[in-house]
Amino acid sequence: MKSIALLFSLLAAAVLPGCSNADPSGKPEPAASAAAQPAGPVDAQEAADVAAMAADPRLVVVHKNETCGCCHLWVEHMEKNGFKVTVRNVADLGGIKERVGVPAGMGSCHTARVGGYFIEGHVPAADIARLLDEKPDAKGLTVPGMPLGSPGMEVASGETQAYDVHLVARDGATSVFASHGGGR
Numbered sequence: 001m002k003s004i005a006l007l008f009s010l011l012a013a014a015v016l017p018g019c020s021n022a023d024p025s026g027k028p029e030p031a032a033s034a035a036a037q038p039a040g041p042v043d044a045q046e047a048a049d050v051a052a053m054a055a056d057p058r059l060v061v062v063h064k065n066e067t068c069g070c071c072h073l074w075v076e077h078m079e080k081n082g083f084k085v086t087v088r089n090v091a092d093l094g095g096i097k098e099r100v101g102v103p104a105g106m107g108s109c110h111t112a113r114v115g116g117y118f119i120e121g122h123v124p125a126a127d128i129a130r131l132l133d134e135k136p137d138a139k140g141l142t143v144p145g146m147p148l149g150s151p152g153m154e155v156a157s158g159e160t161q162a163y164d165v166h167l168v169a170r171d172g173a174t175s176v177f178a179s180h181g182g183g184r
Contacts, residue, residue, distance in 0.1 A: 042099070045088070049061045049086065049088075049113070052086070053113065053114065053115070053116075056084060057114075057115050057132065058082065058083050058084055058114070058115075058132075059083075059084045059085075059086065059114065060078055060083050060084070060085045060086070060112050060113070060114040060119070060128075061085075061086045061088060061112060061113050061114070062074075062075055062078075062085055062086070062087050062088065062110055062111075062112040063088045063090050063093055063096045063110060063111045063112065064087065064088075064089060064090070064093070064109065064110035064111075065089065065090070065091070065093070065109070065110075066089035068109050068110065070109060070122070070146060070152040070153055071109055071110040071152065072152075073151070073152035073153075073154070074110065074122055074151050074152030075087060075152075076152075077124075077125060077151035077152055078125055078128075078151075080125075081125030081126070081129070082125075083114070083125060083128070093110070093111055096111050097111050097120070100113065100118035100139065100140065101118065101139040101140070101168065101172065102118060102120045102140075102142060102168070103142075103168060103172050103174065105144065106120065106142045106144045106166060106168070106174065107120060107121070107142070107144065108120050108121025108122060108142065108143060108144060108145060108146060109121065109146060113140075114128060114132070115131070115132045115135075117131060117132075117138065117139065117140040117141065118139060118140030118141075118142075118168075119140055119141050119142075120140065120141065120142035120143070120144075121142055121143040121144065121145070121146070121150075122143045122146060122147065122150035122151050122152050122153055123141050123142070123143050123151075123165055124150070124151050124165070124178075124180065125151065127141060127165045127177060127178045128141065130177075130178070131167075131177070136167065137169075137170060138167050138168060138169050138170060139168045139169070139170060139172075140167075140168050141165050141166065141167060141168070141177055142165070142166050142168060142174075143163055143164075143165050143166070144166070147160070147161045147162075147163035147180075148160055148161040149161060149180075149182070150163055150180070159182075160180070160181070160182050161182045162179070162180065162181050162182035163179075163180055163182075164176045164177075164178070164179050164180075165177045165178040165179075165180070
């Protein structure tokens with residue numbers, strides 16, 4: 001079963017354009033650091049998004065590739081769980097990942113922001129709600145890759161892979177914030 005799940009993950013990354021944690025050019029994800037983050041928003045749209053998120057703590061701004069089907073399903077998951085979502089379709093996610101501090105090797109197919117945190121990949125809404133309730137001194141949460149059965153990556157068989165949600169500290173160190181089991 002693990003080989004089937006691995007095959008599905010690889011197939012999904014190959015078949016779903018824009019649904020890959022690698023830069024389409026084949027370059028690795030950039031390492032992000034606090035020094036790489038701008039002092040403020042980089043453009044008027046980002047400034048408007050930051051202001052809107054400050055006014056509504058449950059507003060999630062999602063940066064994704066327009067053609068990514070699993071990202072669309074994750075957005076639906078968030079909306080079904082009481083979050084208001086604004087989608088920003090972008091061709092290159094590398095810049096936003098670097099600005100918000102997603103560590104190299106911890107990326108996924110979409111990057112979101114909510115409540116002053118980044119949310120990278122298929123993080124369950126319940127974990128995001130917990131993050132917003134607990135308010136740890138951190139940059140955000142990430143689910144690296146695209147684990148089978150995570151929100152937006154569900155399959156008809158109900159099969160899931162075990163995966164961890166990682167908390168990214170201000171210094172870039174990571175720790176497990178939540179674990180989700182695999183199986184059927």
